[in-house]
Amino acid sequence: MTEKKRTTIILFSGDYDKAMAAYIIANGAAAYDHEVTIFHTFWGLNALRKDEQVTVKKGFMEKMFAKMMPRGADKMGLSNMNFAGFGPKMIKGVMKKHNAVPLPDLIEMAQDQDIKLVACTMTMDLLGLHQEELLDGIEYAGVAAYLADAEDGKVNLFI
Amino acid sequence: MEKMKVNQTLDAKGLACPMPIVKTKKAMKDLESGHVLEIQATDKGSKADIKAWSESTGHQYLGTIEEGGVLNHFIRKSSHDETTSETKYPYTISNEDLMKTLEDNEQVVVLDVRETAEYAFNHIPGAISIPLGELEDHFDQLNKASKTFVICRTGTRSDLASQKLASNGFTNVFNVLPGMSGWFGKTVNFNQ
Known part of the structure; x- marks a missing residue:
């Protein structure tokens, strides 16, 4: 049996469309029998946020961050034509028409396909995000763990 | 067209990328070696996708028949x-x-x-x-x-x-x- 191919994606962006691209590639790669890792850092962490409010102790800055950042994948804005929140509504309508899979479903599918979802713990601290606020079943790691996966990866992307 | 026997048919009509390929992978996992899977899809990119996927994963891509806007892809699961x-x-x-x-x-x-x-x-x-x-x-x-x-x-x-x-x-x-x-x-x- 040949060794499994590997795909690693760094999701830096917190934009709905960019995250969608990342998750589509990830799900495709998993169908290709790749071992897939998505490493979420900075604004990309918002894709992993639970959509309900979780009560955790936070300082003033952390609270501000928590309020200003989108709570979960479905609340994320677009990288282009966001129109203060109207853009995502439009694009979701168009997606429905074309049967494209919405981002929260893509994330669920990724978990079904055993894609490794990793949250960068260093940036979690910076943005004041706690483990309780993020989805269940994800992993927590730093740059070394990412590099360990990426060094023998055939596909490495930064989105 | 002559009768073409397939062992399983997968309905992926109306689904957009990456769903046809994700569903195909799942269906192939349960298929017996040597058996033929038919995938019905409407996604225009699925022809190139299914072909590339089959070749990369070692399965045999047989071909595609287009019928009234539906692409019928045929692949055969390879045996070792x-x-x-x-x-x-x-x-x-x-x-x-x-x-x-x-x-x-x-x-x-x-x-x-x-x-x-x-x-x-x-x-x-x-x-x-x-x-x-x-x-x-x-x-x-x-x-x-x-x-x-x-x-x-x-x-x-x-x-x-x-x-x-x-x-x-x-x-x-x-x-x-x-x-x-x-x-x-x-x-x-x-x-x-």
């Missing part, structure tokens, strides 16, 4: 023993020699024992299609004395078929090696 083909039937003929024999217009029978879907997309003109699994029920379609060349993709299934024929009284049977995978002679498909 097929590539390490060790043939046991002693009487064989090379592709080149078969090609010559056919050019000389000799009265021979070419028996294609691949699945009907494989046959449909690409076969030697005049070849008879009887998949290996159904061979025993169709001995009566064949003449025991006539010169019969048995062909598949790589020579493994045709080897088994040749043995079966020989043990059932067929006296003039040859296994074609390597088979359709290395066939550069004339072929036809269901359109012709």
Whole structure:
């Protein structure tokens, strides 16, 4: 049996469309029998946020961050034509028409396909995000763990 | 179009990328080796996707038929023993020699024992299609004395078929090696 191919994606962006691209590639790669890792850092962490409010102790800055950042994948804005929140509504309508899979479903599918979802713990601290606020079943790691996966990866992307 | 037997059909109509490929992967996992899966999709990119996916994961992409806006893709799950083909039937003929024999217009029978879907997309003109699994029920379609060349993709299934024929009284049977995978002679498909 040949060794499994590997795909690693760094999701830096917190934009709905960019995250969608990342998750589509990830799900495709998993169908290709790749071992897939998505490493979420900075604004990309918002894709992993639970959509309900979780009560955790936070300082003033952390609270501000928590309020200003989108709570979960479905609340994320677009990288282009966001129109203060109207853009995502439009694009979701168009997606429905074309049967494209919405981002929260893509994330669920990724978990079904055993894609490794990793949250960068260093940036979690910076943005004041706690483990309780993020989805269940994800992993927590730093740059070394990412590099360990990426060094023998055939596909490495930064989105 | 002739009847094309598939073992399983996957309805991926209306689904957008990456769903057809994700669903295909799931369906192939449960499929038996050697069986044929039909994927019905409306995503225009699915043709290139399914083909590339099959080749990369080692499955056999047979072809695509477009019918009223629906793309019907056919792939066959590969089995591991097929590539390490060790043939046991002693009487064989090379592709080149078969090609010559056919050019000389000799009265021979070419028996294609691949699945009907494989046959449909690409076969030697005049070849008879009887998949290996159904061979025993169709001995009566064949003449025991006539010169019969048995062909598949790589020579493994045709080897088994040749043995079966020989043990059932067929006296003039040859296994074609390597088979359709290395066939550069004339072929036809269901359109012709």
